[in-house]
Amino acid sequence: MEMVPLAPGCGVEVKGIGLADAEGGTLDAIKKAIYTHGVAVFRGQDAFTPQAHIAFAKRWGGIDINNYFPLTDDHPEIAVVRKRADQVTNIGGGWHTDHSYDQVPAMGSILVARPLPPSGGDTMWAHMGEAYDALPDELKDEIDGLEAFHTADHIYEEGGLYAKTDMGSDLRGQGLKTGATHPIVIRHPHTGRKLLYVNSAFTVNIVGKTRDESLELLQKLYAAATAADNTCRLEWEPGTVAIWDNRTTWHLAMNDYQGYAREMHRITLTGEPLAA
Ligand SMILES: O=C(O)CCC(=O)C(=O)O
Numbered sequence: 001m002e003m004v005p006l007a008p009g010c011g012v013e014v015k016g017i018g019l020a021d022a023e024g025g026t027l028d029a030i031k032k033a034i035y036t037h038g039v040a041v042f043r044g045q046d047a048f049t050p051q052a053h054i055a056f057a058k059r060w061g062g063i064d065i066n067n068y069f070p071l072t073d074d075h076p077e078i079a080v081v082r083k084r085a086d087q088v089t090n091i092g093g094g095w096h097t098d099h100s101y102d103q104v105p106a107m108g109s110i111l112v113a114r115p116l117p118p119s120g121g122d123t124m125w126a127h128m129g130e131a132y133d134a135l136p137d138e139l140k141d142e143i144d145g146l147e148a149f150h151t152a153d154h155i156y157e158e159g160g161l162y163a164k165t166d167m168g169s170d171l172r173g174q175g176l177k178t179g180a181t182h183p184i185v186i187r188h189p190h191t192g193r194k195l196l197y198v199n200s201a202f203t204v205n206i207v208g209k210t211r212d213e214s215l216e217l218l219q220k221l222y223a224a225a226t227a228a229d230n231t232c233r234l235e236w237e238p239g240t241v242a243i244w245d246n247r248t249t250w251h252l253a254m255n256d257y258q259g260y261a262r263e264m265h266r267i268t269l270t271g272e273p274l275a276a
């Protein structure tokens with residue numbers, strides 16, 4: 001197994017392993033790489049069938065069923081992240097981290113490329129440890145000890161952001177209510193590294209402040225989060241698999257392939273409680 005960074009501050013490509021068979025010490029090394037670098041990319045994983053995808057996720061730990069995305073007909077563990085050729089909006093087209101609206105957010109996801117557009121449709125990640133480290137000391141002091149409130153309701157509810165787009169009819173779970181409070185700076189449950197844990201999709205306000213009072217500080221943090229030095233980018237090919245950590249990273253799915261379909265299979269991995 002060989003690990004090659006995708007960018008100096010974000011992501012790693014893991015070469016020389018077949019994910020379908022990875023277990024034991026190999027799986028431990030993969031986990032460590034993902035917790036540390038935020039996202040790992042594996043090429044040429046043609047043997048990573050839906051059955052292998054599910055079996056690998058079970059070897060990793062628990063599977064969370066996503067409440068909103070459509071599920072595959074044959075495998076309820078696998079959600080479909082799909083944009084049809086006739087749709088204009090995509091899923092995850094703005095910077096975000098998944099599931100921060102849950103009190104115990106999912107660890108991350110295993111995303112497998114299925115039909116891809118002829119070009120475009122890359123995914124980007126940004127490393128929240130790098131983002132935190134680069135903050136000016138005054139800003140680090142200002143956010144020390146603060147917590148923020150997160151919800152997904154404004155996005156997925158009836159009349160919400162997705163419902164207003166051509167993605168709306170594919171979604172499930174529009175009646176759900178979500179809400180969670182997390183420290184603005186968390187420590188990674190495995191590496192102990194300090195990570196910025198607010199995001200522009202699901203974070204609504206800083207605890208004790210209104211949304212309006214929160215925005216100036218939140219926007220400063222968002223700008224710092226996606227500084228070019230923190231980011232990496234993946235060009236998908238058939239057989240590519242990416243596994244990311246929702247605590248260590250944000251991500252964004254590029255929507256630059258209008259008129260073509262793109263479909264990804266996603267399994268969401270169970271996480272653990274977060275603490276400062
Ligand atoms: O389609 C992608 O590249 C990622 C979409 C996304 O945000 C997700 O699956 O959580």
Ligand SMILES: [Fe+2]
Pocket residue numbers: 092096097098251
């Ligand atoms: Fe996402």
